[in-house]
Amino acid sequence: MVSRTALLYLSRHHSLKDFFAKFPGFKQVTHRFIAGENIDDAIKAILELNKLGVTATFDHLGESTTSKAEAEADVREYLRVLDRIDATGVNSNVSVKLTQLGLDIDEQFCLQNTRRIIESAKLHHNFVRIDMEDSSKTDATLRIFKQLYRELGNVGIVLQAYLYRTEKDLDDVLSLGARVRLCKGAYQEPETVAFPDKKDVDANYLKLMRKLLKSGIYHGIATHDLRMIRGTKEFAESEGIDKDQFEFQMLYGVRRDLMLGLAREGYRMRTYVPYGEFWYPYFMRRLAERPANLWFVLKNLFKD
């Protein structure tokens, strides 16, 4: 049985992308989790979601950028996305990864790039969510987030329930009044920084969810786990927190049944819609979350 650890290991070896891309059916397989290669593909997917009562967040796939020119190209792509959201009227905000915007090159350079996107979003009355990457990036990501939150306001952060440090980070972010997307965490982390057992991650998720919902700030509860979703619904009901005071969030292509069910029940629902050519690490993390997805990949690999 291929493990989560093995798939996360492979996700960091980008050269394997070319190997997988040689299979005739591979592109089709990636389309289960990725809306397409360009902004228009993502807009099409988002329009369909909007019709079903689901909002979205654009994710232009990219991470671990090592050249300033690539980071600049990503900034421009996000500026275009914000223009296109306005022009087409789709209901969506944007999500960015700081290593895509140059965090591994220079923190100040990354700060300036991220600021340009958030400033543009502000002019468009829109919102930017900063994704959280592996734990070697947490401190710098939070530094940049806090500075830009104080300067501009229309930015939120992602926190990961698998990290021991997250409860403290969450208190800190809540004291600023900022919006959080709570997720379990998608990267391979050592036991020194993250709970190794799923049951501890889940217990922490529920604990942090309760803090978020009680804060009175509008947060995103990002999960496909029925137990986390039930726990959130029950807690909100018991505390008299209305359905429009928070939102559930899910990833494109994952548990669409649950997503539509929640939207029909009147919960706010947002889908994370990735698009672009740099799909490999994102795609491998999705396989790692559910190694059974590998069967889906293998079945389709040789189809034309």
Ligand code: FDA
């Ligand atoms: P869990 O992994 O326990 O899965 C629960 C159930 O959901 C599974 O049994 C299965 O039914 C279904 N499921 C989950 N993943 C699936 C998949 N890939 N394919 C098919 N079924 C699947 N992480 C991070 O580190 N930084 C970030 O910024 C973000 N951002 C983010 C945004 C949004 C909107 C979401 C929903 C998630 C993220 N994540 C993330 C990913 C997150 O950390 C986590 O890895 C996944 O959401 C999977 O965790 P679940 O909470 O779904 O539970």
